[in-house]
Amino acid sequence: MVTALAHLGIFSGDLPKVLVSDELNLNGLHIIENGFISAVGKGTFSAYGFPPMPFAVAKAGLIAYARMLARVFASDPRGLIFAAVCPGYVRTDMTGPYAPLTPDQGAETPVYVALANDKRLRRHNGGLWKQMRPLKW
Template identity: 85%
Template sequence: MRRHGRIVFMVTALAHLGIFSGDLPRVLTSDDLSLNGLHIIENGFISSVGKGTYGSYGFPPMPFAVAKAGLIAYARMLARTMAQDPRGLLFAAVCPGYVRTDMTGPYAPLTPDQGAETPVYVALADSKRIRRHNGELWKQLKPLKW
């Protein structure tokens, strides 16, 4: 991989921390979250959905949003654990917003071109400008607190 490569995960605004309860928001944003810890959370969700007990573990009934929240946590974890990698990799989760597509219908407020602005910006922006935001969630051309 070339120096200053980028890994960009597409996510959704549905993946905000408010959809979780109990300790899950704290665990997902912890600087101690490891890949193994993230696998445990994912497997716990899958298992609890099968049993119908996901709510008691702090998960919402929205598998798509849970998966996207996992990608945000993964980007944060990778940015932290790969910080010393000499390739200077940048990891980001990007929410394009609510975009008009065949799936969302004609009432979504953003055109596909508008939805593409932030992912393209994060993928192509000058590394020095966005380096301090490694591992963050982006929306509307700005990093967000997650």
């Protein structure tokens, strides 16, 4: 299952292709971020392919960043692993009492990724994780 925040279909134009491109670098991510901020200020975010959800744009940026870092450090001898993690809709002071997950349940995936089998994480280095499983992004 892919949540709305993880689904590239909420973006339009070339933006989904750019976010998953192997050519995307830190400068490209900054351009996307600054473009979103500017477009929101002008009320033109949809014309540039952005959804009207700042949190979703921020989450997409973090996922793209994890993918980019995994690619950049792929040959690093330290064997660094990068992951973006979605804890789910967790009950907090901000989300209120109606979110379906407790904080303990929301912490399961980040803890799993932090402690998971090294081989499984390497196969999905730079990936998005939810409910202790990698998601296609």
